[in-house]
Amino acid sequence: MGVKVVVYDADYNKEELKEKILKAFDYFNLPDFKGKKLLIKPNLLMAVPPEKAITTHPSLIESLIEVFKEKGAKDIFVGDTPGNTSTNMEHIYSITGIKEVAERQGVNLINLYTYGIINIKSDIAGEIPITKFIKEVDYIINVPKLKTHTFMLMTCAIKNTFGLVPGMNKSKMHAIAINPEKFAHVLVDIFKEVNPLINIVDGIIGMEGEGPSAGNPRRFRKLIIGNDAVAVDVVSSIILGYNPQEIFTNVIANKKGLGEIDIDKIEIIGEEKDKLYNHDVARVKNFYSITKNLPSFMDNIASFLFNKLIRQYPVIDDTKCIKCRICENGCPKKAISLINNKMVINYSKCISCFCCHELCPQKSIRLEKSLLAKHIFR
Known part of the structure; x- marks a missing residue:
């Protein structure tokens, strides 16, 4: 099979995570990182501590920073823009535990609001403004949180790139794309432009119920890694108890040739395929x-x-x-x-x-x- 997704049982132990990330990377034809600039893009929806399971856990971010340092990356940046445009970025980085990690590792926390925008074409929205900073790095490392979502059913790899739309432009996109299917088209357009090199999903403690912020933490114990974001989201949707065809971003991205939606054509490494589905997850009904x-x-x-x-x-x-x-x-x-x-x-x-x-x-x-x-x- 050509498409691979690695699924490992994991906890928030930095050394264990590093070992599993390095092992997973061997399954993908990744480039040489020596001398390269990287943007690590977590999910930092709001200023809440990691135990709330709303944001990407800082232990996973720190593990990735150390992995890419060891692989010779020249500059590593960590950045996101929250849904709440009135929140101070330094406050978000501090409360979510990312600031402490960045200071310890000596990497750059960036405020994506300050880098200007580029506009990309969209059939639904006309134009979508995204941060210009994506053009200033060699690779984007996508590190989403595995959560249910009241509007989109699920938020994971594809939707995580929406955080690169700065400021009130997020609200403008919602105002234009007023139903989940249209909004999924917008998300896929953004994802296509961002084009992350690899997707590393924090599904160790995810969220069920009324996610992405008002649900309940759930220990899935899963680290999900792949360079095909559609396949990663297909596996993630199954872990959340969905049929992958229920998730609009899966269907639309697949139709646009951006990834594999057929679970039978995805090779799962590290976990038995028939053990991925969780029938008892508190899912959202859209x-x-x-x-x-x-x-x-x-x-x-x-x-x-x-x-x-x-x-x-x-x-x-x-x-x-x-x-x-x-x-x-x-x-x-x-x-x-x-x-x-x-x-x-x-x-x-x-x-x-x-x-x-x-x-x-x-x-x-x-x-x-x-x-x-x-x-x-x-």
């Missing part, structure tokens, strides 16, 4: 995915049904809300505002992208279903 196979002439009917009658929507819990206004700043449709000292959602503007739910550090936003949706998805 209402929109039900309509994906309907004829095109029914699109408007389906849109009405799923936006008006069979709906999932965010609700703010006033007892938990601290009025930090992160939800307001991150809402792509400006549907949230502070009124009479209370955060209020204007549901006539809400597109159920769940950015507010994803970004809330207090977990004060829950997702509710309409009565018809509760009946269908009980």
Whole structure:
């Protein structure tokens, strides 16, 4: 088989991780890193400690830094841009444990907001702005976190490159691509441009339930590595209990020739293929995915049904809300505002992208279903 994905049982022990990463790299035809510049791109969604299982664990980042140093890399950079555009990058690096690692290893933490942007073409969005810094390094090392996702079902290798869209441009993309399928096209366009050299997934402690931030940590004990991001996401989706065809990014990226979606054509190294699937993961049910196979002439009917009658929507819990206004700043449709000292959602503007739910550090936003949706998805 031509496509390989390495899956090892692992814990957050640096030396163990280094050993397994080096062993996995032998299965891929990787270039010589001597004298090269690398960007390690973790998932740093928000300023939370590693034990929350929302961000890529610093032990994995440190292991990778040491591996690439030993392979002769000239300059190693670590960088991401969070969903919450008002968060100070230094604060995020500090709370997530990445700053301590960078200082100990003597590598560069970068603020991707300061490097300008380049625009790439997209059929859905027209143009997508991404950080210009990707053109200043030789290779990008993609280090996502394995998590369920309320909007996209799963976040892993392909979606992790969305972090290279800086600032409020993330919200603009959500405002343009208002359903998961369209948004998946945007994600795949970004991924294609970023073109990571290798993908190393932190699935040691991932997240199930209402991810990517409000779910619950789950110990999968998996380190997943591959140079085909579609194949990596296929394996990751199976570990999360999904059929790979349910994940729009898998399907779209495969159709564009960016990777392998057929699990029977993927060679799994280190783990028996039939032991990957977890039937008891608390998965997300995406209402929109039900309509994906309907004829095109029914699109408007389906849109009405799923936006008006069979709906999932965010609700703010006033007892938990601290009025930090992160939800307001991150809402792509400006549907949230502070009124009479209370955060209020204007549901006539809400597109159920769940950015507010994803970004809330207090977990004060829950997702509710309409009565018809509760009946269908009980």
